[in-house]
Amino acid sequence: MRLSSNHEVVIGSREQDKAAESCTTCYATVTKLGLPCTVSGLSNQDAVDRSDIVILAIPFRHIEPTLASLTGLDDKIVVSPINPIEKKEYFIYTPPSEGSAALLVKKLLPPRTRVCSAFNTVAANKWKALAEELDFAVPVCGDDPGAKAVVMDLVRSIPGVKAYDAGPLAVSSMVECLTPLLLNIARFNKMRDVGIQFR
């Protein structure tokens, strides 16, 4: 929703009907606020084929089957906003043996694919509450300086969101584990949709 006023957004889904539905909701919500909106709903493969930047907005457990089902990611910038977490009495970070979700994504894709992590720490409810102004930091990790610059510009294109270079993909675990920390902060301090700001 927040990208569709400044970018051509393609929503992909395993079920094209679901993509079309998300697309309709996005268009209605954004245009209702008088903002422009360019969004289309396609299959995951069609979404990949049409895009320069692919944001893997999927749960951790879907990484392997989703990436195995797709081709043509070689020359793309792929963004992982994925946080491997589990909920017990509190939230814990449960990274795979690769060290982080972003490193798993990197391993499963061709070496040429330029993988970054970003958008890990902003709560879905905050993205969706379009009438609310955001005031959040988004740390970005990645090994390809050009791809990282593109992703940081993408982050900055959203009003109220600041992009920060958080280092190479090797330290994306530190960014991913912010999310269970923020969920615990929300839980134990009776807050909602907690995000971070650096200062």
Place this chain on the structure above:
Amino acid sequence: MRLSSNHEVVIGSREQDKAAESCTTCYATVTKLGLPCTVSGLSNQDAVDRSDIVILAIPFRHIEPTLASLTGLDDKIVVSPINPIEKKEYFIYTPPSEGSAALLVKKLLPPRTRVCSAFNTVAANKWKALAEELDFAVPVCGDDPGAKAVVMDLVRSIPGVKAYDAGPLAVSSMVECLTPLLLNIARFNKMRDVGIQFR
């Protein structure tokens, strides 16, 4: 420095001369701003014996020898602000096999000692720059609700610092690894003494 206007602070050191020196600097700096200051410099053991709350402001590698040299911590609240980190081309989190510095401290102390982690993420330079107003979050972890409440009150007694309950000691790794993240954010974005705020 920032605690000495509202609390009786005892600085401990292996060398009592160093404690006395820190004490003199603290007193001069705080009273110069017209603030009250109660601080004394003692040996580590004397500092423990005089205190209700012991803040282990020591490097990670000193945890084992320091705790082995001390007695009388059984009934105290012990606060770990310690972050096990290493610097390569960037900062990484290097926790011990216990999972975090706080859990190592817990393991090395008698079961009755009430261990919390706190003060992990505020840069030393910010604490020291007394004329600067702070605007930071301090997450607090711990398993003893009473001790955690005392530590959160201690945090809140410092103007401009907000205390957040970040959950049990088991998740203190998530708080400790904020520090290398913040050091990387500072390094890669040409910032200094970066801290966090939740929002």
